[in-house]
Amino acid sequence: xxxxxxxxxxxxxxxxxxxxxxxxxxxxxxxxxxxxxxxxxxxxxxxxxxxxxxxxxxxxxxxxxxxxxxxxxxxxxxxxxxxxxxxxxxxxxxxxxxxxxxxxxxxxxxxxxxxxxxxxxxxxxxxxxxxxxxxxxxxxxxxxxxxxxxxxxxxxxxxxxxxxxxxxxxxxxxxxx
Amino acid sequence: xxxxxxxxxxxxxxxxxxxxxxxxxxxxxxxxxxxxxxxxxxxxxxxxxxxxxxxxxxxxxxxxxxxxxxxxxxxxxxxxxxxxxxxxxxxxxxxxxxxxxxxxxxxxxxxxxxxxxxxxxxxxxxxxxxxxxxxxxxxxxxxxxxxx
Numbered sequence: 001x002x003x004x005x006x007x008x009x010x011x012x013x014x015x016x017x018x019x020x021x022x023x024x025x026x027x028x029x030x031x032x033x034x035x036x037x038x039x040x041x042x043x044x045x046x047x048x049x050x051x052x053x054x055x056x057x058x059x060x061x062x063x064x065x066x067x068x069x070x071x072x073x074x075x076x077x078x079x080x081x082x083x084x085x086x087x088x089x090x091x092x093x094x095x096x097x098x099x100x101x102x103x104x105x106x107x108x109x110x111x112x113x114x115x116x117x118x119x120x121x122x123x124x125x126x127x128x129x130x131x132x133x134x135x136x137x138x139x140x141x142x143x144x145x146x147x148x149x150x151x152x153x154x155x156x157x158x159x160x161x162x163x164x165x166x167x168x169x170x171x172x173x174x175x176x177x
Numbered sequence: 178x179x180x181x182x183x184x185x186x187x188x189x190x191x192x193x194x195x196x197x198x199x200x201x202x203x204x205x206x207x208x209x210x211x212x213x214x215x216x217x218x219x220x221x222x223x224x225x226x227x228x229x230x231x232x233x234x235x236x237x238x239x240x241x242x243x244x245x246x247x248x249x250x251x252x253x254x255x256x257x258x259x260x261x262x263x264x265x266x267x268x269x270x271x272x273x274x275x276x277x278x279x280x281x282x283x284x285x286x287x288x289x290x291x292x293x294x295x296x297x298x299x300x301x302x303x304x305x306x307x308x309x310x311x312x313x314x315x316x317x318x319x320x321x322x323x324x325x
Contacts, residue, residue, distance in 0.1 A: 014209070017212070017214065019206075019209050022206065022209040023206050023209075026202055026205040026206050027202070030197050030201070030202050030205055031190060031196065031197045032186060032190060033197075034195075034196075034197035034198075034201060035186035035187070035189045035190045035195070035197075036182055036183065036186040038186070038189060038195055039181075039182045039183075039185035039186040039189060040182050044198070047201075048198070048200075048201045048204070049302065049303075049322065051197075051201055051205065052201075052204055052205065052208065052280060052302075052303060053303060053320065053322060055205045055208050056208060056211070056280075056303055056305075056320040057320070059208060059209070059211060059212055060218055060317075060319060060320065062212070076183065076186070080180070080182055080183070083182075086322070103180060103183070105180045105183045106180075106183050108183050108184060108187045109183060109186060109187050109190065114187050114190060114191045117184070117187050117188065117191065118188075118191050121188070132188060133188075133192070135185060135188060136185075136188035136189050136191065136192035136194065137192055137194045138189070138194060138195055163181055163184055163185075166184065167184065
């Protein structure tokens with residue numbers, strides 16, 4: 001699906017009624033929204049619900065996005081908010097408040113951020129290097145424990161430690177750049 | 178501060194092991210037909226009946242307000258479907274039309290005396306109400322998720 005327009009142009013076109021521009025936004029940013037919803041721990045059905053909700057929020061705010069160039073980050077942030085809302089609220093609940101601005105942390109989802117992330121993961125020592133690769137393949141804690149040869153109870157704390165290391169390294173690299 | 182969910186999402190994206198299902202993308206593309214040009218968005222507002230006094234099993238009251246108009250919606254979920262009884266205040270003029278919308282189904286009603294309307298048998302999920310008054314911009318409630 002080839003469209004050379006940048007996100008701000010696509011957003012403006014969609015706000016003017018251009019279905020193709022909307023489709024292109026879905027094509028570009030849908031995969032990361034799905035990944036965010038699934039990373040919040042949602043199953044397929046709830047993740048689909050949350051992604052749909054985030055698109056509906058954009059539909060409501062087509063003319064009101066403060067940083068049109070960052071609409072991808074806004075969508076990722078909105079997806080995370082809707083996911084967290086679904087996880088903590090009872091079935092009938094008012095909608096999550098749409099974000100005024102994207103979470104700065106969502107920048108890690110940009111294409112360059114992904115490459116940097118994997119380069120950094122490959123520099124980590126074991127078990128972090130393997131564990132973070134397994135996390136990315138959606139392996140359950142029990143299978144992950146078997147693959148790593150560690151007790152199942154240590155998977156969660158080890159994962160948190162590894163993510164903390166990764167976060168530190170990424171922050172250092174961003175500081176250097 | 179980097180949130181773990183974004184980190185994990187970036188790892189998952191790069192791994193490519195859990196791509197977005199085709200039907201999720203198709204549903205997102207299809208939502209564009211629900212765009213209401215020039216609509217004013219009514220936002221949730223607190224009212225006494227929305228503070229959870231009815232319990233999780235009973236009807237849920239939801240209030241939205243915009244441009245001097247209040248939408249009070251009583252949402253009931255039964256047998257996996259949603260019924261909505263609502264009132265628009267102050268009661269709009271003759272010829273006012275209300276649409277109760279979901280991504281899969283839209284039902285239209287002429288407002289009855291006193292601004293009342295009702296629809297039944299909607300699928301669970303996202304829901305919004307649009308009020309079309311002659312001579313005014315449409316007013317659309319924010320989308321809310323209704324689940325059994």
